[in-house]
Amino acid sequence: MRHVxxxxxxxxxxxxxxxxxxxxxxxVSQEAGKNKNAGDSPATAFKNIQKALDQAAPGDTVKVAQxxxxxxxxxxxxxxxxxxxxxxxxxxxxxxxNVLQYQTRIQPDNNSNGTGCDHPLLRIDVxxxxxxxxxxxFDKGESNNYHLQKGIVExxxxxxxxHPPQVAKQGMRPNAKxxxxxxxxxxxxxxNLLIQNCLFLNGNNCAVRFQVGGxxxxxxxxxxxxxxxxxxxxGGNRSKRAQLEFAHNTVLFTWSRTSEMGDMGYGVRAMTMxxxxxxxxxxxxxxxxxxxxxxxxxxxxxxxxxxVFLLNKQADLTLPGGGLFMRVWVEDFEDxxxxxxxxxxxxxxxxxxxxxxxxxxAGGFLSATYKETVDYDENSPMNQFRAALELNKxxxxxxxxxxxANKYPFDDAIxxxxxVSDVGAQLP
Numbered sequence: 001m002r003h004v005x006x007x008x009x010x011x012x013x014x015x016x017x018x019x020x021x022x023x024x025x026x027x028v029s030q031e032a033g034k035n036k037n038a039g040d041s042p043a044t045a046f047k048n049i050q051k052a053l054d055q056a057a058p059g060d061t062v063k064v065a066q067x068x069x070x071x072x073x074x075x076x077x078x079x080x081x082x083x084x085x086x087x088x089x090x091x092x093x094x095x096x097x098n099v100l101q102y103q104t105r106i107q108p109d110n111n112s113n114g115t116g117c118d119h120p121l122l123r124i125d126v127x128x129x130x131x132x133x134x135x136x137x138f139d140k141g142e143s144n145n146y147h148l149q150k151g152i153v154e155x156x157x158x159x160x161x162x163h164p165p166q167v168a169k170q171g172m173r174p175n176a177k178x179x180x181x182x183x184x185x186x187x188x189x190x191x192n193l194l195i196q197n198c199l200f201l202n203g204n205n206c207a208v209r210f211q212v213g214g215x216x217x218x219x220x221x222x223x224x225x226x227x228x229x230x231x232x233x234x235g236g237n238r239s240k241r242a243q244l245e246f247a248h249n250t251v252l253f254t255w256s257r258t259s260e261m262g263d264m265g266y267g268v269r270a271m272t273m274x275x276x277x278x279x280x281x282x283x284x285x286x287x288x289x290x291x292x293x294x295x296x297x298x299x300x301x302x303x304x305x306x307x308v309f310l311l312n313k314q315a316d317l318t319l320p321g322g323g324l325f326m327r328v329w330v331e332d333f334e335d336x337x338x339x340x341x342x343x344x345x346x347x348x349x350x351x352x353x354x355x356x357x358x359x360x361x362a363g364g365f366l367s368a369t370y371k372e373t374v375d376y377d378e379n380s381p382m383n384q385f386r387a388a389l390e391l392n393k394x395x396x397x398x399x400x401x402x403x404x405a406n407k408y409p410f411d412d413a414i415x416x417x418x419x420v421s422d423v424g425a426q427l428p
Contacts, residue, residue, distance in 0.1 A: 183210025
């Protein structure tokens, strides 16, 4: 019996070493690649990320050169079905890597939206394993519909965001109302995930949102002009609590769920069955709150240290209580019964961003309003006539929106990397 156990152990170790030894590297180049290539060297690179992901085995690495990639046949979505390391920001010959110089974009156009409107830019359709997503610039600004007359702000290039099924003009396709990155749905991803050195821009339904069961690190990313929330993860394994470290990120201009400004608009959402370590971030210009912890979870461990909370509209932190949530500002963090809340600050002006933020966009956000006016005259000739016919009387309701999730310029979003030393996203 002892002999059999030893044999099984040796076999297991040899298998582990074999898997590690045979982990492959795959290469993708929009400029020089072809999907009929082998994909296993810079000289034989694939053209599409999807092709490399389909070919890769668990544990492999996919290296992607500069270019704009949004699915095979410009489908608008990429699906990861196996746990891999996905690296962007390589030069065309793969000899150098610089995420901002050699930009690897996931930036679809409006034609990629299709008719289903049910796909994120990247779907992680994986249940278990180790995943790394490093050096990708996700942006829905070119595919979204923006109103041609409403929500126009001087100095901002587009009007307010339009949610499906409406479109800006005839011939355009409705927005794909999904997160920029989403997970596998029921059961979630029960592994370890690292997201770093990425940009998440102009998302119309959260930036990153799904259920996880392992350890997640979200480090050194920029999130700008996303709707509902920038980061929304919750635990999915009842036998253990998931862990999120959210550090050195810059999160700005998170908008409410709809243009009526009624709900949502959180930088980071602390959900259930997960512990959160939120530190050294810039979290600002949230239409509701910088951090939301209103989902009741008595076992949740929440740490918030050395963050800059900048001009959030209703609170820096929301907690359960009072029916309408408890709104807490940085100056009251020391009274919180959470794991840690040291070194947080709350500047009252834009100087902390050293001119990196788009000032026209910031001004429009801070003064954004939604108003409704009702025009109803029950004694109007039309309503008198309708009453005589025993029909309901009618009026009109018109709304005015000064700004809502307008497109934030890609080039300005890039400037936010390294805008402030020691806090927020640094130069990758």
